[in-house]
Amino acid sequence: MYLTKFRVNVQRQEARRLLSSPHRLHGAVNAAFPQPPEPGGNAARLLWRLDRNSPSEVVLFLVSPTRPDLTHLVQQAGWPAATDVPGWQTYPYGQFLNSLxxxxxxxxxxxxxxxxxxxxxxxxxxxxxxxxxxxxxxxxxxxxxxxxxxxxxxxxxxxxxxxxxxxxxxxxxxxxxxxxxxxxxxxxxxxxxxxxxxxxxxxxxxxxxxxxxxxxxxxxxxxxxxxxxxxxxxx
The missing domain is CATH 3.30.70.1210 (Crispr-associated protein; domain 2)
Structure with missing residues (x-):
C-alpha cells in the first residue's frame, strides 16, 4: 500500500475545473494507474480525499495498492516547471499500517x-x-x-x-x-x-x-x- 500527497495549484484554470467536479477528479485519479484497482468488499482499494486547508492550499491525498504516477496532474493542476521540489510525494504505507x-x-x-x-x-x-x-x-x-x-x-x-x-x-x-x-x-x-x-x-x-x-x-x-x-x- 502507498500513501500519496499532491498539492493542487488552485491558480490554474484546469485545476479549478477539476476541483469543481468530483467526477472529473475521479477520472484524473484513476488515470494515475495503468489499471486502476477494482473496488469491492473489504479489499484494499483506491481512495482519495481533498483537504481544503485554505483558499490557496488544497491537497489531494491518495491511498492505493500500487504506486501512482501523477505526471498528468502536475501538468494540468500543479507546477510543471518547478524543478527544485517533486511534483508529488509517495510513501510506503504498509509498515505504518502494521505498526498500529x-x-x-x-x-x-x-x-x-x-x-x-x-x-x-x-x-x-x-x-x-x-x-x-x-x-x-x-x-x-x-x-x-x-x-x-x-x-x-x-x-x-x-x-x-x-x-x-x-x-x-x-x-x-x-x-x-x-x-x-x-x-x-x-x-x-x-x-x-x-x-x-x-x-x-x-x-x-x-x-x-x-x-x-x-x-x-x-x-x-x-x-x-x-x-x-x-x-x-x-x-
Whole structure:
C-alpha cells in the first residue's frame, strides 16, 4: 500500500475545473494507474480525499495498492516547471499500517458521505438520504467506530461546553452539498452528494479492523473522494 500527497495549484484554470467536479477528479485519479484497482468488499482499494486547508492550499491525498504516477496532474493542476521540489510525494504505507497497536492514540481526519435509509410512506422502497445536522453526522460516525476498529476519545469533563453533544474529541465541519454531471448512456446523469469532514482523536481497539478501514474506506461515495481516513501522531 502507498500513501500519496499532491498539492493542487488552485491558480490554474484546469485545476479549478477539476476541483469543481468530483467526477472529473475521479477520472484524473484513476488515470494515475495503468489499471486502476477494482473496488469491492473489504479489499484494499483506491481512495482519495481533498483537504481544503485554505483558499490557496488544497491537497489531494491518495491511498492505493500500487504506486501512482501523477505526471498528468502536475501538468494540468500543479507546477510543471518547478524543478527544485517533486511534483508529488509517495510513501510506503504498509509498515505504518502494521505498526498500529491496541491502545495507541492518533489524530484523524475523514471526509465522508454520512447517509441513512428512510421510508417516507408505508410500502414505499427505502431512499438513501444525507444527514444534514452536525449532531446526526457525528452520530453516524460514532455508530461505526466499533466495527471499524477504533473509539473516538471522550473529552475531559472540564472541557465540555455543552451537557449533551459535546462529549467527544470530534469536530464535524465543511458540510458540502454537491451536484455534478456524470457521463453515462446517451445523456449525462446528475449526481447529488453531500460530504462532511471529521477531525478528532481516536484510540485503536482492533488493529486489523482499523487497517481494513484505512485501506478499504468508510461509508459510501468512495469514488468521489469520500471514505479515506488518515492518521497523524498526537502531540
Amino acid at each position: 497497536a491496541v491502545g495507541s492514540t492518533w489524530g484523524f481526519r475523514l471526509t465522508a458521505n454520512p447517509v441513512h435509509s428512510i421510508r417516507r410512506k408505508e410500502g414505499e422502497p427505502t431512499k438513501r438520504t444525507a444527514h444534514i445536522t452536525p449532531r446526526h453526522q457525528a452520530r453516524w460516525l460514532l455508530e461505526r467506530q466499533e466495527r471499524c476498529g477504533f473509539e473516538i476519545l471522550p473529552k475531559p469533563e472540564d472541557r465540555r461546553l455543552l451537557p449533551i453533544g459535546d462529549e467527544y474529541q470530534l469536530i464535524v465541519r465543511d458540510y458540502r452539498p454537491m451536484r455534478f454531471a456524470k457521463a453515462g448512456g446517451e445523456q449525462p446523469l446528475n449526481v447529488t452528494l453531500t460530504t462532511v469532514t471529521y477531525d478528532g482523536r481516536l484510540r485503536v481497539t482492533d488493529p486489523e479492523r482499523l487497517r481494513r478501514t484505512l485501506t478499504a474506506g468508510l461509508g459510501k461515495a468512495k469514488a468521489y473522494g469520500c471514505g479515506l481516513m488518515t492518521l497523524a501522531p498526537v502531540g
